[in-house]
Amino acid sequence: MYLLLLSVICLFVHSSAKNHSQFIYLYDDLDQVGEMLTLSECTSSLESKGFDNRARSMCINGLWLFYPDEGFNINDIEGPTYWVYGDNHCENMPSPLDQQVSSLRFHGYQNNWRVPLLTTYTGEFFTGDEESALFDRFEYTNDDSAMSLIVTGCYPWTIYEHSRYNGRCLCVYPDEDCNPGFYSQSTSLGVLAGEASSCRQGCLCEEKLMPDNYKSKSNFGKINN
Ligand SMILES: [Ca+2]
Numbered sequence: 001m002y003l004l005l006l007s008v009i010c011l012f013v014h015s016s017a018k019n020h021s022q023f024i025y026l027y028d029d030l031d032q033v034g035e036m037l038t039l040s041e042c043t044s045s046l047e048s049k050g051f052d053n054r055a056r057s058m059c060i061n062g063l064w065l066f067y068p069d070e071g072f073n074i075n076d077i078e079g080p081t082y083w084v085y086g087d088n089h090c091e092n093m094p095s096p097l098d099q100q101v102s103s104l105r106f107h108g109y110q111n112n113w114r115v116p117l118l119t120t121y122t123g124e125f126f127t128g129d130e131e132s133a134l135f136d137r138f139e140y141t142n143d144d145s146a147m148s149l150i151v152t153g154c155y156p157w158t159i160y161e162h163s164r165y166n167g168r169c170l171c172v173y174p175d176e177d178c179n180p181g182f183y184s185q186s187t188s189l190g191v192l193a194g195e196a197s198s199c200r201q202g203c204l205c206e207e208k209l210m211p212d213n214y215k216s217k218s219n220f221g222k223i224n225n
């Protein structure tokens with residue numbers, strides 16, 4: 001009986017860890033066929049993995065971001081980027097990125113993609129440098145440079161114009177049911193685009209903006225063109 005109980009607990013722990021960890025299978029043909037590359041890390045150069053401009057389909061666990069250039073399009077916000085989240089979710093690469101992807105990364109922690117985080121990006125459409133806040137942050141390292149952001153977890157955050165939670169403010173939210181909230185463009189961030197200097201957990205401001213994907217549950221992923 002004891003052994004049986006132990007094995008049930010182990011199974012549960014094992015499966016829940018697997019469900020929330022982040023990994024991806026890339027395939028060089030449509031519908032999850034062809035040569036496969038398995039990744040569980042952010043990869044700034046798919047060329048280094050022998051898979052540059054090859055991916056045609058995928059299966060993912062987690063929240064993944066795809067770029068046509070190396071280095072997460074740090075110098076080019078014009079190219080199409082793609083973002084998608086889910087558990088054991090498979091699909092073909094959207095056509096603008098079919099055989100175009102040169103770098104990719106997941107959001108947040110590798111072992112659990114649902115950890116509550118506010119992650120800001122220095123470029124629109126989640127390009128460029130990223131900075132994740134797990135707790136209140138009185139001063140951003142990438143000060144005045146957030147042009148897009150992602151909210152994971154179940155609660156909102158407040159971003160502020162100045163350090164130490166001063167100046168104009170804005171509440172940003174995850175989607176319903178604790179799904180990720182995407183603020184993909186500078187217009188998604190209102191007056192705080194390129195101005196954010198600090199952030200706090202919870203909504204502590206009258207100004208509120210819902211994420212681009214608010215209530216769009218059917219929308220697993222989105223491409224920016
Ligand atoms: Ca490319």
Ligand SMILES: [Ca+2]
Nearest residue numbers: 161195196197
């Ligand atoms: Ca500022």
